[in-house]
Amino acid sequence: MSTAVARRSSLPGFGLTMGLTLTWLSVIILIPLAGLFLKTLELSPGQFWEILTSRRTLNALKLSFGLSFAAACVNLVMGTIIVWALVRYRFPGRRLFDAIVDIPFALPTAVAGVALTQLFAQKGWLGAPLAELGIKVAFTPIGIFIAMVFIGIPFVVRTVQPVLIDLDPEIEEAAASLGANRWHTVFRVILPSLIPALLTGFALAFARAVGEYGSVIFIAGNLPNVSEIAPLLIVIRLSEFRYADATAIAVIMLLASFLIILVVNRLQRWAQARIPVH
Amino acid sequence: MSTETSFVTRAASLRAYASTADLAISPPALHEVSDRASRIAASRNLLNEPRPIRFIIVALAISFLTIFVVLPLVVVFASAFSKGISAYLAALTEPEALSAIRLTLLVAAISVTLNLVFGVIAAWAIAKFEFRGKTLLITLIDLPFSVSPVISGLVFVLLFGAQGYWGTWLQAHDIHILFAVPGIALATIFVTFPFVARSLIPLMQEQGTQEEEAAISLGASGLQTFFRVTLPNIKWGLLYGVLLCNARAMGEFGAVSVVSGHIRGETNTMPLLVEILYNEYQFVASFAIASLLAMLALITLVVKTVLEQRLDEGQPPKDDPSDH
Numbered sequence: 017m018s019t020a021v022a023r024r025s026s027l028p029g030f031g032l033t034m035g036l037t038l039t040w041l042s043v044i045i046l047i048p049l050a051g052l053f054l055k056t057l058e059l060s061p062g063q064f065w066e067i068l069t070s071r072r073t074l075n076a077l078k079l080s081f082g083l084s085f086a087a088a089c090v091n092l093v094m095g096t097i098i099v100w101a102l103v104r105y106r107f108p109g110r111r112l113f114d115a116i117v118d119i120p121f122a123l124p125t126a127v128a129g130v131a132l133t134q135l136f137a138q139k140g141w142l143g144a145p146l147a148e149l150g151i152k153v154a155f156t157p158i159g160i161f162i163a164m165v166f167i168g169i170p171f172v173v174r175t176v177q178p179v180l181i182d183l184d185p186e187i188e189e190a191a192a193s194l195g196a197n198r199w200h201t202v203f204r205v206i207l208p209s210l211i212p213a214l215l216t217g218f219a220l221a222f223a224r225a226v227g228e229y230g231s232v233i234f235i236a237g238n239l240p241n242v243s244e245i246a247p248l249l250i251v252i253r254l255s256e257f258r259y260a261d262a263t264a265i266a267v268i269m270l271l272a273s274f275l276i277i278l279v280v281n282r283l284q285r286w287a288q289a290r291i292p293v294h
Numbered sequence: 295m296s297t298e299t300s301f302v303t304r305a306a307s308l309r310a311y312a313s314t315a316d317l318a319i320s321p322p323a324l325h326e327v328s329d330r331a332s333r334i335a336a337s338r339n340l341l342n343e344p345r346p347i348r349f350i351i352v353a354l355a356i357s358f359l360t361i362f363v364v365l366p367l368v369v370v371f372a373s374a375f376s377k378g379i380s381a382y383l384a385a386l387t388e389p390e391a392l393s394a395i396r397l398t399l400l401v402a403a404i405s406v407t408l409n410l411v412f413g414v415i416a417a418w419a420i421a422k423f424e425f426r427g428k429t430l431l432i433t434l435i436d437l438p439f440s441v442s443p444v445i446s447g448l449v450f451v452l453l454f455g456a457q458g459y460w461g462t463w464l465q466a467h468d469i470h471i472l473f474a475v476p477g478i479a480l481a482t483i484f485v486t487f488p489f490v491a492r493s494l495i496p497l498m499q500e501q502g503t504q505e506e507e508a509a510i511s512l513g514a515s516g517l518q519t520f521f522r523v524t525l526p527n528i529k530w531g532l533l534y535g536v537l538l539c540n541a542r543a544m545g546e547f548g549a550v551s552v553v554s555g556h557i558r559g560e561t562n563t564m565p566l567l568v569e570i571l572y573n574e575y576q577f578v579a580s581f582a583i584a585s586l587l588a589m590l591a592l593i594t595l596v597v598k599t600v601l602e603q604r605l606d607e608g609q610p611p612k613d614d615p616s617d618h
Contacts, residue, residue: 026507028516033419037431040412044484045437048449051459055452094358101355105348113356115595119363122591122598124545125443126565127584130572131366134373134581141365166362198343227442229548230565234572247444251552254448259457266445273440277433 052270055263067264072240073249077268080246083157084225087164091221092214094165095172102173103180121170125230132163133234155237160245163232168221175217179210179287212287216280223276227269370588373581385582393559394567394583400475401550401563402543405482409539413490414532418520420491421498422506432495438487446484447552450477473555478563481549486539493535494528497605501527530604537601541594545587 056064067073101107102114120128136143136153146153153159183206191201207214229247237243244252246265253262342348375382385391416435420428438446452458454471464471471477505527509519525532547565554561562570564583571580 026510027422027503028510028519030419030423030425033415034423034425036412037416037419040416041431041434044480044487045434048453048484049437049441051452052445052449094354097351098355098359101352104342105352107352107356109356113359115599116359116363118595118598119367119591122541122595123367124547124565124587124591126547126568127370127545127587127591128366129547130568130580130584131369133572134577135366135369141369142361162362166366169358169362202343223440227440227445229442229444229551234569247442247548250442250444250448254451254552257457259452259455262448263452266442266448269442270445273442277436277440281433 049270052263052266055259056267059260059264063260064264067261068268072244073246073261073265075241076244076246076249077265079157079160079244080226080269081272083161083245084164084222087161087168087225088218088222090165091168091172092218095169095176095217095221096210096214098169098173099176099180103177117170117173119170120167125167125228126234128166128231129163129234132159132166132231136162136235154235155239155243157236157243159235159237160232160243163235164225164228167228167231168225171220171224172214172217175220176210176213179213180206183209209290212283212290216283216287219276219280219283223273226272367588370581370584373577374585376581377578381578382582382585385576385579386586388579390559390562391567391579391583394562394564395586397475397478397560397562398544398564401479401482402540404479405486405543406536406540408483409486409490410532410536413494413535413539416491417494417498417528418524421495422503435491436488438485443485443546443548444552446549447481450480450484450553472553473557473561475561477553478550478561481553482543482546485546485549486542489539489542490532490535493531493538497528497531498524530601534598534601534605537594537597541590544590 059067068077098113098117102110102117123131133154134140136146136159138144138147138152138154140154143154151158153162187205187209188201191205192198196205227247229245229251232245233248236245236248238248246269250262250265250269253259253265343351420431451472453460454464454477455461456465458472471480505523506519509523510516514522544563545565546563547569550563551566551569554563554566556562556566556570558570564587568580568584568587571577571583
């Protein structure tokens with residue numbers, strides 16, 4: 017505690033920079049978000065409930081959360097496989113594929129949206145062969161799912177990758193020398209130590225997919241009750257000037273993201289408690 | 295007897311080999327080496343997956359990334375150039391396209407500059423001082439990362455829209471925020487808020503305060519200390535934050551879409567124009583604009599990789615007790 021006091025007194029600018037930070041944070045983030053919650057308070061609980069349980073809203077929320085969960089599950093499995101290949105094996109183009117993982121982060125969502133739609137449309141490079149098999153992807157919930165898988169993959173890879181790299185090889189050697197076969201070492205020793213990172217990646221991919229708009233709306237088809245995601249319903253209600261409806265849906269989604277932040281913070285604390293920091 | 299002689303001859307030949315090859319290794323040492331090698335080979339079998347499994351894992355990783363990530367990127371360029379280079383260039387020089395490019399650059403310039411200044415200020419307060427509620431403050435700065443882009447736009451509609459809190463007042467004073475540049479800039483600043491601060495805070499925390507304290511005790515002012523001591527130390531991290539902030543600012547779609555009003559030639563940024571042209575079935579034009587944004591993304595990734603290497607080089611070794 018004494019060092020903290022010493023630090024505070026010896027470097028200048030704490031008051032000024034903290035004041036400016038809090039002001040800027042309030043103007044850009046806190047006041048606008050508070051406005052959203054205040055707007056919701058203008059609704060009676062009955063009205064709020066009525067909006068949220070209307071058929072169209074419920075279907076949109078179910079679609080968004082359900083498909084995001086499914087996409088995050090795929091990301092979890094495929095992300096683990098990709099991390100394993102990138103970290104443990106040497107193959108031609110490894111560094112290139114490592115860089116490619118970041119593309120969904122970097123590519124603007126609208127660009128991803130039109131590209132995926134073009135790719136999976138009925139005459140698209142992948143859409144045409146799939147259509148022959150009788151699978152329609154674009155303008156159906158499967159399309160939404162594909163877009164969500166696309167944007168979620170870097171979250172799992174980039175949270176698990178550093179943990180697998182830092183994993184102490186001695187643990188594996190110990191397991192092997194104690195007679196564990198490779199299968200046991202991987203599933204009983206390595207994967208359990210990756211669990212906090214895996215769950216964090218899953219939660220981040222899920223959160224991103226739930227709120228995603230740009231890369232989803234082009235491929236979604238946007239049919240009410242069938243392929244209409246919750247963020248799009250917010251936009252539609254806004255364009256109809258039904259601010260109350262838009263706000264109610266937004267508040268529920270915002271509370272869901274706060275919950276996910278909380279879970280991720282807990283997971284991170286759990287991970288730090290398990291693995292001693294250097 | 296015979297085995298002993300064979301051992302002796304083998305040892306002799308090994309010794310001869312060692313001397314001709316000018317290796318200063320005696321035969322027993324060679325034995326040890328080969329022994330260790332075989333032990334390592336055996337343990338490697340235990341520490342690695344069988345060949346077919348390795349092959350399947352690599353094949354799965356490569357095909358997944360190719361189908362879901364590489365192909366969409368290729369489609370962008372293939373569609374943009376599907377009618378030839380002249381059609382591509384014509385699409386990019388349309389007045390509507392030029393005005394979208396101008397607006398995107400303007401909005402990015404405004405939001406990156408503001409987030410740069412306030413990101414550095416926030417990082418100074420958070421990284422160089424100890425105070426209560428620091429974790430909460432960092433969580434609040436991170437908030438925009440976990441808010442849906444649509445909601446990031448919606449909050450400004452609720453404040454400045456015709457039915458919003460300040461809508462009537464703004465209308466009475468003829469101030470345009472929504473469906474104009476200020477609204478687009480605000481929404482962009484909101485979504486790009488965390489980038490600069492988040493890339494600086496861990497870096498500045500790791501560097502500690504000793505150098506700055508030394509400068510202050512030698513009589514430097516606070517600003518001198520920042521520009522001459524802190525800034526040179528954080529320049530790569532700062533560039534990293536600005537790079538990511540800029541990429542997101544130029545590419546933001548959802549938040550901007552909600553506040554822009556889609557006034558053609560006036561409030562359409564490049565991502566919004568991609569949407570409009572696509573919905574009008576002007577695929578070449580849509581993908582031409584999209585290809586510019588995709589190139590921006592690719593350049594960002596390349597520069598990011600270079601900066602990450604710089605940042606790794608600048609870091610002290612991990613077991614270095616730097617902050618004690």
